[in-house]
Amino acid sequence: xxxxxxxxxxxxxxxxxxxxxxxxxxxxxxxxxxxxxxxxxxxxxxxxxxxxxxxxxxxxxxxxxxxxxxxxxxxxxxxxxxxxxxxxxxxxxxxxxxxxxxxxxxxxxxxxxxxxxxxxxxxxxxxxxxxxxxxxxxxxxxxxxxxxxxxxxxxxxxxxxxxxxxxxxxxxxxxxxxxxxxxxxxxxxxxxxxxxxxxxxxxxxxxxxxxxxxxxxxx
Amino acid sequence: xxxxxxxxxxxxxxxxxxxxxxxxxxxxxxxxxxxxxxxxxxxxxxxxxxxxxxxxxxxxxxxxxxxxxxxxxxxxxxxxxxxxxxxxxxxxxxxxxxxxxxxxxxxxxxxxxxxxxxxxxxxxxxxxxxxxxxxxxxxxxxxxxxxxxxxxxxxxxxxxxxxxxxxxxxxxxxxxxxxxxxxxxxxxxxxxxxxxxxxxxxxxxxxxxxxxxxxxxxxxxxxxxxxxxxxxxxxxxxxxxxxx
Numbered sequence: 001x002x003x004x005x006x007x008x009x010x011x012x013x014x015x016x017x018x019x020x021x022x023x024x025x026x027x028x029x030x031x032x033x034x035x036x037x038x039x040x041x042x043x044x045x046x047x048x049x050x051x052x053x054x055x056x057x058x059x060x061x062x063x064x065x066x067x068x069x070x071x072x073x074x075x076x077x078x079x080x081x082x083x084x085x086x087x088x089x090x091x092x093x094x095x096x097x098x099x100x101x102x103x104x105x106x107x108x109x110x111x112x113x114x115x116x117x118x119x120x121x122x123x124x125x126x127x128x129x130x131x132x133x134x135x136x137x138x139x140x141x142x143x144x145x146x147x148x149x150x151x152x153x154x155x156x157x158x159x160x161x162x163x164x165x166x167x168x169x170x171x172x173x174x175x176x177x178x179x180x181x182x183x184x185x186x187x188x189x190x191x192x193x194x195x196x197x198x199x200x201x202x203x204x205x206x207x208x209x210x211x212x213x214x215x216x217x218x219x
Numbered sequence: 220x221x222x223x224x225x226x227x228x229x230x231x232x233x234x235x236x237x238x239x240x241x242x243x244x245x246x247x248x249x250x251x252x253x254x255x256x257x258x259x260x261x262x263x264x265x266x267x268x269x270x271x272x273x274x275x276x277x278x279x280x281x282x283x284x285x286x287x288x289x290x291x292x293x294x295x296x297x298x299x300x301x302x303x304x305x306x307x308x309x310x311x312x313x314x315x316x317x318x319x320x321x322x323x324x325x326x327x328x329x330x331x332x333x334x335x336x337x338x339x340x341x342x343x344x345x346x347x348x349x350x351x352x353x354x355x356x357x358x359x360x361x362x363x364x365x366x367x368x369x370x371x372x373x374x375x376x377x378x379x380x381x382x383x384x385x386x387x388x389x390x391x392x393x394x395x396x397x398x399x400x401x402x403x404x405x406x407x408x409x410x411x412x413x414x415x416x417x418x419x420x421x422x423x424x425x426x427x428x429x430x431x432x433x434x435x436x437x438x439x440x441x442x443x444x445x446x447x448x449x450x451x452x453x454x455x456x457x458x459x460x461x462x463x
Contacts, residue, residue, distance in 0.1 A: 007364050007365075009392045013388045017379070019380070029273040031298040034301070036280055039290070066269075067272075068379070073269060074269065076279075077279060090286075102287040103288055105290040108290050123419075205411045206413070207412075208415065210419075
């Protein structure tokens with residue numbers, strides 16, 4: 001979706017606020033949200049891509065007003081409700097529905113290590129031929145899917161060169177659309193700044209993006 | 220970042236008693252008025268932006284615990300792990316080893332995932348690591364324009380500025396301007412390579428080893444390496460400034 005999350009190249013977002021000796025979490029609730037999301041991930045009801053997409057679906061004006069962990073809080077609630085682990089009524093009342101069964105958490109503190117290790121679901125055991133090789137000139141497709149997509153707007157339609165083949169990964173777009181993993185190669189593609197931003201850009205500036213086969217065409 | 224944190228302590232203390240009846244908090248309630256929310260008689264639009272994220276988080280956690288969906292002890296140990304075990308000290312060890320051992324550096328640049336595993340960091344997103352090297356003519360900068368991708372196992376959770384709209388929007392179009400805000404000025408002929416983490420690869424910058432560190436041990440070197448230098452918004456200096 002052409003959402004507000006796709007920020008590369010936007011201007012006037014203000015100065016970068018640097019904080020010395022920044023704590024990991026600024027308030028306790030931020031840490032709780034973060035680990036609730038991690039622990040709930042152990043139910044394996046959604047993938048990282050679903051989680052990203054849930055944030056992308058926030059209304060743009062809300063997205064901009066919310067802090068990082070507020071986005072996580074709201075998207076986590078939505079993920080849990082969408083996965084039918086709780087109902088919207090339970091979320092809004094704050095109480096389990098009468099007569100609802102009590103589950104057993106899949107993650108105990110003893111197996112904390114399993115949640116720190118993100119499962120390697122993104123590297124499927126699949127044998128798919130690479131469409132491109134190092135040095136190939138490619139053009140990122142000019143596509144505007146309404147669902148989840150990891151090709152930023154600023155690179156669409158732009159020409160670059162394949163810098164490296166990273167191997168085979170699952171395809172986020174089809175995973176979130178419920179259309180399967182569609183395993184394919186991901187490449188590091190180098191785009192010159194002048195191609196992305198026009199002739200006023202520096203000739204000594206390039207941007208590298210990691211892009212799936214389905215985002216690229218040969219030139 | 221954008222939110223003011225006024226009266227947060229008082230609010231949190233108040234929370235402890237209020238959670239059980241946290242009804243309605245998913246919508247809106249003004250700070251300090253949460254107890255009224257069950258009455259819910261004020262005029263407002265139900266909106267996404269949480270008006271009291273601390274209370275709303277507590278309500279969510281309480282519900283999940285009551286339903287047996289999470290183990291609160293597991294949450295506690297996870298918070299502790301992220302606060303104490305996972306942080307830039309991990310990445311600094313990798314950089315120091317690369318500076319001290321040329322053959323390790325070679326392995327690191329060729330296959331970062333394997334080389335990092337040699338030091339015991341085999342978990343999670345480190346499975347898809349790439350290390351990019353700074354030099355006299357090349358400077359690397361890491362960003363995630365679409366969300367907040369970051370090499371967690373090696374650097375911990377990202378700082379706010381990394382996740383900020385300002386950094387994410389500008390790093391790809393104006394890296395020199397961004398670096399300038401961090402106090403880094405590069406020679407005109409230095410090429411800047413910006414790595415936008417759009418897939419499951421995670422990037423760590425191997426900064427230049429500063430002059431005057433020739434006799435240092437790996438441990439002393441690691442103490443010089445800052446988080447910011449491994450994201451590419453700072454250079455490593457012998458006089459390390461606190462917190463960076």
